Amino acid sequence: MDAHRIIFATSNEGKMKEVRMILADLGMEILSMKEAGIQADIVEDGKSFEENACIKATVIQKMAGGIVLADDSGLEVDFLGGAPGIYSARYMGEDTSYDIKNQAIIDKLKDAEGEERSARFVCAIAAALPDGSVLTTRGTIEGQIGYEIVGDGGFGYDPIFYLPERKKSTAQLTAEEKNEISHRGKALRAMKGKLTEYLGDSQ
Numbered sequence: 159m160d161a162h163r164i165i166f167a168t169s170n171e172g173k174m175k176e177v178r179m180i181l182a183d184l185g186m187e188i189l190s191m192k193e194a195g196i197q198a199d200i201v202e203d204g205k206s207f208e209e210n211a212c213i214k215a216t217v218i219q220k221m222a223g224g225i226v227l228a229d230d231s232g233l234e235v236d237f238l239g240g241a242p243g244i245y246s247a248r249y250m251g252e253d254t255s256y257d258i259k260n261q262a263i264i265d266k267l268k269d270a271e272g273e274e275r276s277a278r279f280v281c282a283i284a285a286a287l288p289d290g291s292v293l294t295t296r297g298t299i300e301g302q303i304g305y306e307i308v309g310d311g312g313f314g315y316d317p318i319f320y321l322p323e324r325k326k327s328t329a330q331l332t333a334e335e336k337n338e339i340s341h342r343g344k345a346l347r348a349m350k351g352k353l354t355e356y357l358g359d360s361q
């Protein structure tokens with residue numbers, strides 16, 4: 159176990175870049191699973207974003223020691239009763255393209271107008287700590303499902319996630335603009351606050 163490092167349990171390089179930027183001033187080394195030499199196939203069978211993030215973080219923490227962070231995120235569409243929610247990545251099949259998934263959501267909302275199109279991205283982050291306890295944070299960004307697929311930035315559901323006040327989808331924001339307002343950015347900054355407190359107390 160190394161007291162000066164944090165492992166972020168993801169294999170997504172885009173997320174790692176964002177995490178390194180936001181957590182830089184904690185003064186800890188931030189490693190991906192690959193960099194930490196850890197491989198794990200984790201069954202995410204939790205019933206909430208928080209449960210899934212906790213499952214990932216605690217499994218890896220038991221393998222690696224130290225502080226391990228993990229996230230779980232997704233899109234909630236109110237008109238669809240909160241779907242796809244925690245099943246966002248698996249929605250319509252893991253290998254189905256987002257062009258198809260995004261068009262399917264637009265089609266399902268053909269009878270929804272204005273406020274009825276409300277949706278949010280949610281991100282939960284869990285930090286599994288060496289003493290066996292777990293910290294969690296949640297960040298959200300509110301928006302609406304657009305009427306068409308627009309923008310080529312971001313990933314996943316970004317091209318249909320419309321921000322009325324900016325008149326843009328999140329796929330039309332720069333990476334920096336998105337980090338400032340995104341569910342993941344908010345959850346990460348909240349976690350940075352909790353970790354700063356924890357690290358201060360444990361010294």
Ligand code: IMP
Nearest residue numbers: 229230231232233246247313314315316
């Ligand atoms: P995970 O947190 O990596 O399991 O991702 C869950 C899924 O939620 C992703 O595969 C995307 O479909 C969706 N998702 C989460 N965050 C975003 C985002 O910022 N933009 C677009 N889609 C997202």
